[in-house]
Amino acid sequence: MKNIKRSWAEPYKMKMVELLKMTNPAQRKKALKEAGYNTFLLRSDDVYIDLLTDSGTSAMSDRQWAGMMMGDEAYAGSRNFYHLEEVVKDVYGYKYLIPTHQGRGAENILSKILIKKGDIIPGNMYFTTTRLHQELAGGKFEDIIIDEAHDPENEFPFKGNVDLNKLEKLIKKHGAEKIPYVCMATSVNMAGGQPISIKNLKELRALTKKHGIRVIHDMTRVAENAYFIQQREKGYAHKTIKEIVKEINSYTDGATMSAKKDALVNIGGFLAVNEWDVFEEARNMVVVYEGLHTYGGLAGRDMEAMAIGIGESVSDGHMKARVGQVIYLGEKMASYGVPIVKPIGGHGIFVDAIKFLPHMPQDNFPAQTLAAEIYLDSGVRTMERGIVSAGRKTNGENYFPKLELVRFTIPRRVYTQAHMDVIAESAARVYDRRIKINGMK
Numbered sequence: 001m002k003n004i005k006r007s008w009a010e011p012y013k014m015k016m017v018e019l020l021k022m023t024n025p026a027q028r029k030k031a032l033k034e035a036g037y038n039t040f041l042l043r044s045d046d047v048y049i050d051l052l053t054d055s056g057t058s059a060m061s062d063r064q065w066a067g068m069m070m071g072d073e074a075y076a077g078s079r080n081f082y083h084l085e086e087v088v089k090d091v092y093g094y095k096y097l098i099p100t101h102q103g104r105g106a107e108n109i110l111s112k113i114l115i116k117k118g119d120i121i122p123g124n125m126y127f128t129t130t131r132l133h134q135e136l137a138g139g140k141f142e143d144i145i146i147d148e149a150h151d152p153e154n155e156f157p158f159k160g161n162v163d164l165n166k167l168e169k170l171i172k173k174h175g176a177e178k179i180p181y182v183c184m185a186t187s188v189n190m191a192g193g194q195p196i197s198i199k200n201l202k203e204l205r206a207l208t209k210k211h212g213i214r215v216i217h218d219m220t221r222v223a224e225n226a227y228f229i230q231q232r233e234k235g236y237a238h239k240t241i242k243e244i245v246k247e248i249n250s251y252t253d254g255a256t257m258s259a260k261k262d263a264l265v266n267i268g269g270f271l272a273v274n275e276w277d278v279f280e281e282a283r284n285m286v287v288v289y290e291g292l293h294t295y296g297g298l299a300g301r302d303m304e305a306m307a308i309g310i311g312e313s314v315s316d317g318h319m320k321a322r323v324g325q326v327i328y329l330g331e332k333m334a335s336y337g338v339p340i341v342k343p344i345g346g347h348g349i350f351v352d353a354i355k356f357l358p359h360m361p362q363d364n365f366p367a368q369t370l371a372a373e374i375y376l377d378s379g380v381r382t383m384e385r386g387i388v389s390a391g392r393k394t395n396g397e398n399y400f401p402k403l404e405l406v407r408f409t410i411p412r413r414v415y416t417q418a419h420m421d422v423i424a425e426s427a428a429r430v431y432d433r434r435i436k437i438n439g440m441k
């Protein structure tokens, strides 16, 4: 009996369940047609297992719901704001907090304050709203992620790392004064939830310090990144997620946060900075775009749920179950031969649509097609992360991203292992009949 595997399970149990509508293939065919074959436009009522995004889809805990009841809905100076401010300082280590309704609200304010026309903003891969806010403020995004990140088969453990040579070249070409900050993301979303290492972060800090360039952290999934550091990086196995999160942030000057991901709430975000001047400007600007600086577009109860959720998000037990579930799904899909991005990232499984549908040109939207086929098969909704997400250039031409992926994003604390089995089996079924699948216009 010595070799019996010891399984782990979720560090919570269920108190309430949300009932789902089950659909048949004819109903799904009709729903998909009405949605223009775009899974984004489906009604969620027609979806069985919703893996569109992990954004705002988490299940809150009993404590968070209890916190909602303690919302102080004062227009100014709500006690929930002060609680949140304390938690952001304690858990994340940033000095000044400006709450916003979600991550993009923080991106808007930060971009407007720090970016001038003609500036360059290097980053470890783009994110849709982040890049757009940089462009709207007059800046230009430059990708400085390591080349490994663009190769879905490369198993490098830190595919979120910054290529310091690429950054140095940009500094040489444009001059440090044209670079207001490096936009550094943890658990790089568009690369498949791939982490950055502490070693790389330290090197990034040293280089940017030398040139007087800020590092602004897109910390939407920092705790998931910390988990991978704990599992993979030498010297971190015995540190807690909380300690690693704080260390990551210590190499940066400020952060934008979508609390709808890591922080286990359905709405919320913030901008956090260490510089007083930037804080002052942001505090004035948030009033125009979001709301007064002590609520930033949120209700008091939302800030309370966020403060409690941040604490829960950096618990080791939570993160082990969270990422463990994602890895369970990924390994099951891979065992059926479905081509997935490796190593498995923190918030979902990314299927390589180009390998899945090798007969299909990228102009025919392989990832969008695959997302539609999976919905038809099982009612599982996934999201395209490829040529459609990359958008078009100002002249109307398509960007052709190297990665053409379908994202199976796992909401936190929402689905069971049996759901994961259903998802993997559906992907396997579609994979079996892949040769018969045609593209879209």
Ligand SMILES: *Cc1c(COP(=O)(O)O)cnc(C)c1O
Pocket (backbone or CB within 6 Å): 055, 102, 103, 104, 105, 127, 129, 130, 185, 189, 218, 220, 257, 258, 259, 260, 261, 268, 269
């Ligand atoms: C979701 C997300 C954002 C934007 O946050 P919202 O809360 O959706 O506005 C920014 N960066 C990353 C990496 C994200 O995943």
